[in-house]
Amino acid sequence: MTVIDDLTSALGPGAVLTEPDDLAAYSTDWRGAGSGRPHCVVRPSATAEVATAVRLCHEAGVAVVPHGGGTGLSGGALPDDSGTQVVLSLARMRRVREVDAAGDTLTVDAGVVLADVQAAAEAVDRLFPLSLASEGSCTIGGNLATNAGGTAVLRYGMARELVLGLEVVLADGRVWDGLRPLRKDNTGYDLTQLFCGSEGTLGIITAATLRLFPATPRHATAWLALPSVEAAVSLLGQVRARAGQSLAAYELVSREALDTVLRHVPGARDPFGERHDWYALVELSGATDDEGLEPALEAALTAGFEASLVTDAVVAGSPTQRESLWLLREGISEAQNHDGASLKHDVSVPVALLPDLLADTAGRLEAVLPGVRLVTYGHVGDGNVHHNLAAALDGGSDDDLRAAAGDLADAIYDAVAERGGSISAEHGLGTAKRDANAARTDPVELDLMRSIKQALDPDGLMNPGKVLPPR
Incomplete structure (x- = not known):
């Protein structure tokens, strides 16, 4: 047989x-x-x-x-x-196994779509804060296996910080039941964290016990025009000083990225009458009207204008207006598909080095492929930018873009490595970034990773060829 x-x-x-x-x-x-x-x-x-x-x-x-x-x-x-x-x-494994509102936990099968996880939390007046543009399609098992990030990392952390326990099928078919809803458990190695971010190379996540948080139905949201990335970084401090823990999202969008959305996303419109080089989407969130979200946002924007960090601003006055502002940010990735080929780069550096990184890579990329378009956006608060590349709209060639892909990636990855950053902030390595990461990673770190792989999957049958290159 x-x-x-x-x-x-x-x-x-x-x-x-x-x-x-x-x-x-x-x-x-x-x-x-x-x-x-x-x-x-x-x-x-x-x-x-x-x-x-x-x-x-x-x-x-x-x-x-x-x-x-x-x-x-x-x-x-x-x-x-x-x-x-x-x-x-895992698409057929979509059970919500248990909702514990008192303990602020939710246990679900790995195939549950992220939007359905969020809905299960909302049903008991709680929040599961992981939020991605693909949340209507991606599944929680994949989110954990790749340690997904998204727009709420600034306040709540990466996917690995939202999970308390896992159920995992190991390489030989045994099942590890680690679905423990404990905040405190110092009984040895943290196996849950070992499997988060392992991309299925150590075992298959089949269920997870997740952390829930108080619901935050109140929002204060603004779309800002900025003169530079330096201004975006400086303004972050101004907003944090006035909003504290209520700062939920701080997203950076380049003009090129906004133009891509305006070309291809139905219903998208530019909030301003004139063009600007950079934009930020800032959102504060809270549980009640008593938390002073609007005054905190107003104070931060006032400080931003006075310091010439903000050149224009639109504040959402209704849920519909808030959605229209978020559409400008969340529509970028899908909109890029309509412009032809794109090279996705998901990198992170210390926040203070973001302006230097983007200025440096712009010159390096232009030297590799003159006229290459930089569709840049991301999460200023955690130093993560999606530095996506596309052919020029007038006279550019997708074939030329693809032919230069390796050199373009090296230009970005070398600049990131020089600043102590990561060439994969939240998308994982898979096969696309496997070799580039290995070439820039401490050999001791690689040896440790290989030892773990050998211990849990000695025959190399779990998602082979991903994360670690062959010897």
Whole structure:
């Protein structure tokens, strides 16, 4: 019998996809930037079935590639081109297992869509703060496996800071039940944190116990015109000094990024009558009207104008206006797809070095490919920018952009490394950044990572080729 026969016998024919039309959705990423060829796709509906599928693949020596919502940007959920790897989709595992409002925890299957996790929290007047542009499609298992970031990191931290416990199927099919809703647990190595950010290379996350927070239905939101990135960094301090912990988001948007949204996103409009080089979306949030969000925002903007850090501002006066401002930020990634090829770069440096990084890379990139467009946006408060590249609108060539991709990436990554930054702030390494990261990482750190991989997956069958390059 083949591994497909074994999987079909154990899980039923409906759980195993083999037809080309069915496999197509698992053969490329959502941008069409990467591709692979699955041997088959397994769609278990419960942890026990995931364990069975992984055990059967382990016994047959067949590699397993976990697949969540398919929204990744680094190729982490794609099989290789060999046609021998089994894709394991968690899309059918969408149970909300337990909601504990008293303990502020929520336990869900890994296949639950992020927006549904947020809704489950809202149903008990709580907040799950992880927020991404892809939240209507991405799944919590993938979010944790890649240690997702998003727009709320400034206040709540990365995905790994929002999880208390995990359930994980290991490489040999055993199940580790670490679904403990404890804030304090000093009983050895923190295995939960080991699997967060591992991109399925150490095991498959099948469920998670998540942290909830008090709901924050009140918002004060402003879209600001700024003269420079230096001004954006300086203004951050002004806002923090007046808003404190109520500062929930501080997003940077370049004019090029805004123009991309205005060209392609229905309903998007420029809040100002004239063009500016840079913009910021600032949002304060709280539980009640007594927290003084509007006065705090007004005080911060007044200080910004007086210090010539802000040149214009629009404050949302209603939920609809707030949504229209957020559309300008959250529509960027999708809008870029309509302009042709784009090279996605997700990097971070210490906040104070952001202006220097962006000025330096602009010159380096122009030297590599004259006229290359920089579609830059990101999260000023945590030093993370999405430094995406596209061909010039007039006379630019996608083929030339792709041909220069390696040199363009090196220009950005070298500049980031020189400033002690990360070439993958929140998207993960997958295959897209695997080699570039290894070339810029301390050999001792790489050896430690390889030791962990060898200990948990000695046969190298869990999402092989991702995160760590072959020796």
